[in-house]
Amino acid sequence: MKLVVQDAPALKSAIDSIVCLVEEGQFELGNEGLNFKAMDPSQISMVSFRMPKEAFVEYSVPEETKVGIDISQLANVLARGKRGEKAELSTEEGRLVVKFIGEKHKRTFKVPLIETGDRVQKEPKIEFGNYAIVRAEAIKETLKDAKLISSHVRLQLTPEQVIVDVRGENGDVKAEFDKGNGDIMELSTKSGAKATFPLQYLEDMVKATSANSSVRINLETDRPLKLEYDIEGAHVVYYLAPRIETE
DSSP states (O other), X not given: OEEEESOHHXXXXXXXXXXXXXXXXXXXXOSSEEEEEEEXXXXXXXXXXXXXXXXXXXXXXXXXXXXXXXXXXXXXXXXXXXXXXXXXXXXXXXXXXXXEEOSXXXXXXXXXXXXXXXXXXXXXXXXXXXXXXXXXXXXXXXXXXXHTTOSEEEEEEOSSEEEEEEEETTEEEEEEEETTSSSEEEEEOSSOEEEEEEHHHHHHHHTTOXXXXXXXXXXXXXXXXXXXXXXXXXXXXXEEOOBOOOO
């Protein structure tokens, strides 16, 4: 196999969307591109990552291949890539070879492959009838506010608003985003939806987003959250189990 990305830091940014939740896992490479699915160690969240072959300037995978890797170690290596350098990935003798290719020099890192088992992760089968597309920076700032109050946040969608409601021993905070205010690109719900989630996981999920990107929040009342966005040619989807509250 041989995969080449035009801009090395772009690949690092894409992989950051995985390492925020899991530290190791198995990439699956096929005719259509690169895929990765894994549960986090707590088993309450899941990441599903897809980078189509069109995101690469060169994508050569003669046969379906599975590559087990320490994602945190890979991210550390990719962090050494510089603007103007290409990143090339290949395998040899049980190792992932990462090459950074510049105009005047080339650097090569070799990362050991690992055994991760053949457990196939399946995405939750939930039909979402409510969603909002929100500016990523607005979500990040709201979660910073929420962190001052509690470790959990309640997300709510109404026909006219996206609401983040936080209540804790240190007080309350409530952020309301009106439909069409600039931070909300799209909002679609018929009967509304609300659920409570651990704040730290939400922070981790949006950590890799850029300031001008947007995030799609798919929400059903007291059901797992589905959060997704595009990053550097890849598409990442997260699922997060809710905290069931009793009135």
